[in-house]
Amino acid sequence: MxxxxxxxxxxxxxxxxxxxxxxxxxxxxxxxxxxxxxxxxxxxxxxxxxxxxxxxxxxxxxxxxxxxxxxxxxxxxxxxxxxxxxxxxxxxxxxxxxxxxxxxxxxxxxxxxxxxxxxxxxxxxxxxxxxxxxxxxxxxxxxxxxxxxxxxxxxxxxxxxxxxxxxxxxxxxxxxxxxxxxxxPLRERAEDIPALVAEFVGRRRKVDDEAMSLLTAHPWPGNVRELRNVLERGVLVSEGNLTADAFPLQAQELVAAAARGEWSLERLEAAYIREVLRATRSNFSRAAEILGINRKTLLEKRRKYGIE
Ligand SMILES: Nc1ncnc2c1ncn2[C@@H]1O[C@H](COP(=O)(O)OP(=O)(O)O)[C@@H](O)[C@H]1O
Ligand SMILES: [Mg+2]
CATH class of the missing domain: 3.40.50.300 (P-loop containing nucleotide triphosphate hydrolases)
Known part of the structure; x- marks a missing residue:
């Protein structure tokens, strides 16, 4: 040949x-x-x-x-x-x-x-x-x-x-x-983040929209190296597509990302509840306390938003 x-x-x-x-x-x-x-x-x-x-x-x-x-x-x-x-x-x-x-x-x-x-x-x-x-x-x-x-x-x-x-x-x-x-610095390259993310998670995995808006809003003080590490870890800790749960990001960033992405209050609420449940390892009483609602309301919202 x-x-x-x-x-x-x-x-x-x-x-x-x-x-x-x-x-x-x-x-x-x-x-x-x-x-x-x-x-x-x-x-x-x-x-x-x-x-x-x-x-x-x-x-x-x-x-x-x-x-x-x-x-x-x-x-x-x-x-x-x-x-x-x-x-x-x-x-x-x-x-x-x-x-x-x-x-x-x-x-x-x-x-x-x-x-x-x-x-x-x-x-x-x-x-x-x-x-x-x-x-x-x-x-x-x-x-x-x-x-x-x-x-x-x-x-x-x-x-x-x-x-x-x-x-x-x-x-x-x-x-x-x-x-x-x-x-x-990566914080001045937000438009490049989706392509870098795709490269680092590989062809078989996808990052959902909510997670992607978090990743694009994060300031990345460690630049591309930090992004790469966060994604490699995310791939290891999650199965299938990557959701916001795969990334250790701050609630404050979540709010900033939500504002930029024009999220509704409900969508933000769902993401926040998910984060608090993750932080408390699904301890419902403790999560309800943090969220300032009673346990029953938390369980209702959890069902409504389909949170695992
Ligand atoms: N445009 C890019 N595409 C893919 N990977 C990149 C890109 N830029 C940097 N990286 C990766 O990010 C990490 C840090 O890059 P490196 O060149 O070591 O940074 P520095 O020398 O500035 O600290 C390396 O793993 C590198 O391969
Ligand atoms: Mg170097």
């Missing part, structure tokens, strides 16, 4: 969005995919910075070359230089052999510094030198190793504050602040 030529991946394969801010961002990045300039990705935690870095690599001409991620906060300071630049045999007690650093491992691919603000100022200075000279030396060595990888950097820190405080070097910032994009 003749093999069909697969088309090259595009950024829009990784981010399906209707939100103008994110569309513009993808367009900006798309223009510099194959340029050698560094890309700085800003944005709150969970907005998709790592995903964008991976997408950039996968869509660039470097896609067949390595993608090397350096999770800056997780590397102990004393190991950092050797991790990044490598070391020669015998440089320190445990250096039994030459070790290639991550920059060297990235070769002509892409190196991604995740949460770069975690680097200490001396390391920032060393990285800046490597960027400027387009080369570096391994620890304890003299060989000049060329630095050919594409550089992508991310941060969720408030850069202006860390620059002012002096914990992030201005010279390094100027060097990496060439093409800078900011991932929008």
């Amino acid at each position: 003749p093999s069909r030529k697969r088309r090259d991946p595009r950024l829009s394969d990784f981010f399906r969005t209707r939100v103008p801010a994110l569309r513009n961002l993808l367009q900006t990045v798309g223009k510099v995919l194959d340029h050698d300039v560094p890309i700085l990705i800003r944005g709150e935690s969970g907005t998709g910075k790592d995903r964008l870095a991976q997408a950039i690599h996968a869509c660039s001409v470097r896609r067949e070359k390595p993608f090397v991620e350096i999770d800056c906060p997780s590397i102990p300071v004393e190991l950092f230089e050797s991790e990044i630049f490598g070391h020669e045999k015998g440089t320190f007690t445990d250096a039994h052999a030459r070790k290639l650093g991550k920059l060297e491992a990235a070769g002509e691919g892409t190196v991604y510094f995740d949460e770069i603000s975690a680097l200490t100022p001396p390391l920032q200075a060393k990285l800046l030198r490597a960027l400027q000279e387009k080369s570096f030396t391994r620890l304890g060595g003299n060989d000049v190793v060329p630095f050919k990888a594409r550089v992508i950097v991310s941060t969720s820190a408030d850069i202006e504050t860390i620059l002012a405080a002096g914990t992030f070097r201005r010279d390094l910032f100027y060097r990496i602040n060439v093409v800078t994009v900011t991932m929008p």
Whole structure:
């Protein structure tokens, strides 16, 4: 059978969005995919910075070359230089052999510094030198190793504050602040929520309208990561389609969502009663007390609204 030529991946394969801010961002990045300039990705935690870095690599001409991620906060300071630049045999007690650093491992691919603000100022200075000279030396060595990888950097820190405080070097910032994009928080992407929800719950499960209006109204401080976790949990705790009961959301949000969705008082009442019954694990006396009605009224309303 003749093999069909697969088309090259595009950024829009990784981010399906209707939100103008994110569309513009993808367009900006798309223009510099194959340029050698560094890309700085800003944005709150969970907005998709790592995903964008991976997408950039996968869509660039470097896609067949390595993608090397350096999770800056997780590397102990004393190991950092050797991790990044490598070391020669015998440089320190445990250096039994030459070790290639991550920059060297990235070769002509892409190196991604995740949460770069975690680097200490001396390391920032060393990285800046490597960027400027387009080369570096391994620890304890003299060989000049060329630095050919594409550089992508991310941060969720408030850069202006860390620059002012002096914990992030201005010279390094100027060097990496060439093409800078900011991932929008999920609360500014409400139109994208239904599509993300569908992706995370999978094809076989659906989310009902009431649950969907709750999900679209939630402010998602943890952004797409939080949405994904909440849905994965929802899929585990419920059978069949997902209802509002599957999500641990606040009554206040329920009211806000109801107002936006133009719910009737009856519909809101039904949702509220359901929530209180869930919170009390169907302890009718306790639920009636919370709702401020007697037990008999609660049982009537429960029957009327068909609450399990
Ligand atoms: N547009 C998207 N579509 C599907 N999943 C996404 C999208 N954006 C982010 N994610 C997922 O959300 C989670 C957090 O994304 P990540 O890139 O790690 O965020 P950050 O690096 O900004 O903290 C990951 O599981 C990622 O795959
Ligand atoms: Mg990240």
